[in-house]
Amino acid sequence: MTQSWLPSLITATPQEGFDLVITLSRRGVKYTQPDSDKLMAMRSAYAESADGLTAASQVIAINFQTISAANNYWRG
Amino acid sequence: MTQSWLPSLITATPQEGFDLVITLSRRGVKYTQPDSDKLMAMRSAYAESADGLTAASQVIAINFQTISAANNYWRG
Amino acid sequence: MTQSWLPSLITATPQEGFDLVITLSRRGVKYTQPDSDKLMAMRSAYAESADGLTAASQVIAINFQTISAANNYWRG
Amino acid sequence: MTQSWLPSLITATPQEGFDLVITLSRRGVKYTQPDSDKLMAMRSAYAESADGLTAASQVIAINFQTISAANNYWRG
Amino acid sequence: MTQSWLPSLITATPQEGFDLVITLSRRGVKYTQPDSDKLMAMRSAYAESADGLTAASQVIAINFQTISAANNYWRG
């Protein structure tokens, strides 16, 4: 986990920012559960639960706030 | 999922901002569960659960913070 | 849902801001569950559950952050 | 509910700000469940549940962010 | 509860800020459940539940945002 995976919070477009948010959100989970097999099993578990999905999308929404602010909302 | 769906966070009015927030919120869910059939089944599940509805509206409220800040609150 | 319901985030007083927050919070729920009858049934469900009430008031608190910032906290 | 209860977000001290936060948090609940008797019954319910208490203190924490920002953190 | 417990949000270091956050988080709970005996019983309850612990640390994280912003992140 010492390899480089987050060189910058800056992206060219909002959509690339959203992709970075997905990466960030998955990393947060991976730090808590580093075992890939267990992680994959749980990912399919919460992806098939309505409550799990909504909770996952809350994390995404929080991280999207951060990345959007970092990029000055790509106001151009 | 590589097609363009988020060209900008800027909207003309608060209400268009709210519509963008709905799009954003659904995308977050779709990234976690890309299978459309499963997604539709769960969407109706949480839309008919009081807890699920409230959790979904938390995601909307967080995303509305982001889009409102991006647009300087449409202060005009 | 294309009629105008959110012309501005600006209000004259904090209390009117709080009223707008209630509108916003209900709209978020309505976008997820557009069926008014189902919505009314669930609203009474979560209004009579301690957990549901607290979750609903989290949404209100998040939206009040947004509206307060939009109005520069009505610092006058 | 049309009487005045939120004339300003500005307080003299952080502690008075915290008191205002409690008022705000209770109002959010009251808007969702206006019936005082039901409200009192539920308040004692969540005040005696560990999860309910923590959820209520999340609402307080979110509202404290708002009031602290409104007061420029009472930096003096 | 009228004694002074929150004279300022400003602290000398990030770590003292974190200590203040713990105080703030406990106060939020105490306002909701003022009975010390019940409170102690519940505190041990959620401290021994994984979900309760995570929820409590969300409150801490939200309050740490507030105190960090109040102190301009101790940028020095």
Place this chain on the structure above:
Amino acid sequence: MTQSWLPSLITATPQEGFDLVITLSRRGVKYTQPDSDKLMAMRSAYAESADGLTAASQVIAINFQTISAANNYWRG
């Protein structure tokens, strides 16, 4: 718990910022449950529950907002 563990919120890179976030998030839990053995038992419990994992990653996302703002998003 009086030893120094949070000298600064400033880090050289986003990735080091993320590492600090993990430290912060674990400290929040540790303040609530100081007993290391109980903590380890619960950590493995929530690391193997989909809901627990998502809740833990919400705390991480909130703390990452704080650390990113502290570092001006490492805009360079």
